[in-house]
Amino acid sequence: MVSVKDIQKAKENIATVISETPIFSSSQLTEICGNNMFFKGEHLQKTGSFKLRGATNKVKRVVKNGATFITAASSGNHGQAVAYIANLLGIDATIVVPEDANQSKINAIQAYHGQIEKYGWTSAERLPRAEALAKENQGIYIPPYDDSFIIAGQGTVGLEILEQLDNVDVIVVPIGGGGLISGILTAVKETKPSIKVIGVEPKTANDTFLSLENGTITSIKETKTIADGLRASHPGNMTFPIVQKYVDDIVLVSDEEIQQAQFFVMERMKQVIEFSGAVTVAAAIFGKLSVQQKNVVCVLSGGNVDLHEWHG
Numbered sequence: 001m002v003s004v005k006d007i008q009k010a011k012e013n014i015a016t017v018i019s020e021t022p023i024f025s026s027s028q029l030t031e032i033c034g035n036n037m038f039f040k041g042e043h044l045q046k047t048g049s050f051k052l053r054g055a056t057n058k059v060k061r062v063v064k065n066g067a068t069f070i071t072a073a074s075s076g077n078h079g080q081a082v083a084y085i086a087n088l089l090g091i092d093a094t095i096v097v098p099e100d101a102n103q104s105k106i107n108a109i110q111a112y113h114g115q116i117e118k119y120g121w122t123s124a125e126r127l128p129r130a131e132a133l134a135k136e137n138q139g140i141y142i143p144p145y146d147d148s149f150i151i152a153g154q155g156t157v158g159l160e161i162l163e164q165l166d167n168v169d170v171i172v173v174p175i176g177g178g179g180l181i182s183g184i185l186t187a188v189k190e191t192k193p194s195i196k197v198i199g200v201e202p203k204t205a206n207d208t209f210l211s212l213e214n215g216t217i218t219s220i221k222e223t224k225t226i227a228d229g230l231r232a233s234h235p236g237n238m239t240f241p242i243v244q245k246y247v248d249d250i251v252l253v254s255d256e257e258i259q260q261a262q263f264f265v266m267e268r269m270k271q272v273i274e275f276s277g278a279v280t281v282a283a284a285i286f287g288k289l290s291v292q293q294k295n296v297v298c299v300l301s302g303g304n305v306d307l308h309e310w311h312g
């Protein structure tokens, strides 16, 4: 299992690559939510999401061990992060994307000199393809969340929050496959266990919520949500035990609530965030957190909005 020591090591390992992102406050949201509201701005991270933290920690490691070629299966933020760090370290990366991947996401990966391979329509098809491609070319497949180096890298968000802000009471974190929250949980609970960590999932992608309820990893069939970074159909073998051990609560938000939260952050706070990053704000605005008068930090996990598709 990942420990806070691994996260401290990751922090040193990625320091020259990633940005320390700012924490915002909002008096309007403080008034609306009945808590002192703060926001960790990972939408301003290089490549537009926290995913660069885990990808950098992992890819630096495999390069140290001699890898010169890596693959990933993602048309989204993980794909961009892997392409970016491969380019920076001077190795080749192929990102396997769905046949119908939209052009602006492909453009972003190609801008970091990542090779694109279009393959299949579902992640169940893409993932084995990316693994096979790595194997055929003596490369390494970089998973999106279920890996101790990825988890440790994402956990650096938690250490940063603790350094940047005194007297944090609650941290609110989006859940996809669970890499981000399990990293933050490890960092926070092994440093200051009195801090509450609350996970947020879309109602229609509530696999971790259900898994927690059932006490075992549970898959859901369909994950139709506008928060495309949170569409994992089940939590990871490595991430789930950490969530099960440490998380204080998991709350659910609707797509409508996510949309309103994104609109609010853009209009009032002037910050461009994507739907997956807006779920934490939705949970706060729509009264799901069941805490009052506390210092609450919502993680804004990403800002990769496709402006060509955005009709906010």
Ligand SMILES: *Cc1c(COP(=O)(O)O)cnc(C)c1O
Binding pocket: 049, 051, 077, 078, 144, 145, 154, 174, 175, 176, 177, 178, 179, 180, 181, 229, 230, 232, 274, 276, 277, 301, 302, 303
């Ligand atoms: C990947 C992602 C998440 C979810 O992270 P997991 O580690 O899969 O739980 C949340 N928000 C954004 C913007 C993401 O890209």
